[in-house]
Amino acid sequence: MDRLQIPLPAYTSAWENDEVRMFRKTVAQFIEKEFVPHQARWRENRGPDPEAWLGAGRAGILLADLPEEYGGGGGTFAHEAVVLEELARAGVHFGSAIQSTVAHYIVGYGSDEQKRTWLPRLARGESVAAIAMSEPGAGSDLQAIRTGARRDGEHYVIDGSKTFITNGARADLVCLAAKTDPKIGMRGISLLLVDTRELAGYRVGRALEKIGMHGQDTVELFFDDVRVPASSLLGGDGVKNEGRGFAQMMEQLPYERLQIAVGAVAMAEQAVALTTRYVKERKAFGKPLFDLQNTRFKLAECKANAHVGRVFLDSCIERFLAGRLDDASTAMAKYWLTESQCRIVDECLQLHGGYGYMTEYPIARMWADSRVQRIYAGSNEIMKELIAWSL
Numbered sequence: 001m002d003r004l005q006i007p008l009p010a011y012t013s014a015w016e017n018d019e020v021r022m023f024r025k026t027v028a029q030f031i032e033k034e035f036v037p038h039q040a041r042w043r044e045n046r047g048p049d050p051e052a053w054l055g056a057g058r059a060g061i062l063l064a065d066l067p068e069e070y071g072g073g074g075g076t077f078a079h080e081a082v083v084l085e086e087l088a089r090a091g092v093h094f095g096s097a098i099q100s101t102v103a104h105y106i107v108g109y110g111s112d113e114q115k116r117t118w119l120p121r122l123a124r125g126e127s128v129a130a131i132a133m134s135e136p137g138a139g140s141d142l143q144a145i146r147t148g149a150r151r152d153g154e155h156y157v158i159d160g161s162k163t164f165i166t167n168g169a170r171a172d173l174v175c176l177a178a179k180t181d182p183k184i185g186m187r188g189i190s191l192l193l194v195d196t197r198e199l200a201g202y203r204v205g206r207a208l209e210k211i212g213m214h215g216q217d218t219v220e221l222f223f224d225d226v227r228v229p230a231s232s233l234l235g236g237d238g239v240k241n242e243g244r245g246f247a248q249m250m251e252q253l254p255y256e257r258l259q260i261a262v263g264a265v266a267m268a269e270q271a272v273a274l275t276t277r278y279v280k281e282r283k284a285f286g287k288p289l290f291d292l293q294n295t296r297f298k299l300a301e302c303k304a305n306a307h308v309g310r311v312f313l314d315s316c317i318e319r320f321l322a323g324r325l326d327d328a329s330t331a332m333a334k335y336w337l338t339e340s341q342c343r344i345v346d347e348c349l350q351l352h353g354g355y356g357y358m359t360e361y362p363i364a365r366m367w368a369d370s371r372v373q374r375i376y377a378g379s380n381e382i383m384k385e386l387i388a389w390s391l
């Protein structure tokens with residue numbers, strides 16, 4: 001997909017300094033050369049090529065906002081945002097955002113050993129990470145998860161299953177939410193860093209058939225009497241690290257939601273840009289579609305909405321960089337920007353006519369890909385609850 005920009009000469013994001021702009025150039029070139037040509041195969045295989053992870057590691061696009069001492073890029077969320085924007089503009093779905101999310105859990109709460117073991121591998125793309133919270137019986141209501149991690153001497157014994165897990169097909173590191181105390185709700189949940197390599201009783205289910213995002217793997221995971229060392233507990237072995245999972249997820253989910261908001265705005269902008277080009281080329285009744293007032297008005301609305309979204313997102317990014325972004329604003333960003341993304345992409349599809357319904361056209365794939373943005377990482381209904389708590 002061409003990477004187009006809506007011309008906005010009077011506006012640049014304040015968080016994008018010269019160094020971040022240079023990084024963007026490197027990231028964009030890498031994605032264009034190494035990822036874009038293989039998208040049809042990724043979609044057919046329902047996931048990226050395994051080598052894509054190593055390539056991304058070499059190019060420095062994994063863990064861009066993690067300290068260099070752990071192998072990360074040493075950047076800030078601005079660098080992470082650039083990666084997400086360039087992937088979205090190129091129409092590439094690659095689970096680097098999840099990789100970063102899991103790395104943030106490890107940096108935030110992991111033991112020194114966990115940091116040393118996992119972070120450099122994740123940064124190099126030698127390991128792939130997934131985060132496994134959702135279960136067949138519990139998505140929004142995370143307190144209700146049933147996967148258990150029972151202590152048995154120097155081990156935890158894990159039983160249960162997870163569903164909808166992004167990166168799950170290849171993940172050798174699963175950050176797993178499980179009940180270490182099944183008798184209680186949120187305080188019984190712990191996170192475990194499960195090394196899935198040659199792990200008896202662990203099984204990856206079939207690739208789930210989604211309506212979009214076909215280039216990214218989403219699977220079920222099964223744990224049947226799986227024994228992991230007690231040191232797998234996030235933070236390391238020790239009672240004090242049990243039961244902290246729910247609070248840790250609540251602390252880290254805003255990061256994931258902001259990542260989603262970044263992708264939402266980038267895709268909306270890209271949809272407007274490529275639709276503008278399309279309607280200037282496509283003719284009906286002897287003139288370009290762009291000459292019809294309805295087309296111009298619809299695109300004007302889309303551009304205005306995308307730009308209002310951009311300015312709000314930039315404000316959120318700046319506040320996040322300054323450590324001042326509150327949870328209600330993050331929820332607003334995730335909720336409003338993904339709703340806006342879906343509306344814009346839908347209008348842009350309409351302006352493509354029948355071609356907009358053909359999956360060989362990027363706008364058709366964007367339409368299918370964008371829908372889930374309103375559902376995962378906390379559905380938009382849950383976002384409204386979070387916003388309402390601040391009222």
Ligand SMILES: Cc1cc2nc3c(=O)[nH]c(=O)nc-3n(C[C@H](O)[C@H](O)[C@H](O)COP(=O)(O)OP(=O)(O)OC[C@H]3O[C@@H](n4cnc5c(N)ncnc54)[C@H](O)[C@@H]3O)c2cc1C
Nearest residue numbers: 131132133134138139140164165166375376377378379381
């Ligand atoms: C493509 C894809 C990738 C995903 N990747 C991951 C992943 O990597 N890791 C992971 O753990 N999960 C992942 N998920 C799961 C995702 O986070 C959940 O689907 C989401 O949290 C919703 O949970 P649910 O599907 O169980 O829906 P439910 O919780 O059953 O909700 C169904 C409907 O009820 C609404 N609802 C629920 N509770 C309330 C409430 N209190 N008030 C108002 N409305 C409510 C919801 O908004 C929704 O509209 C992924 C999902 C998809 C589709």
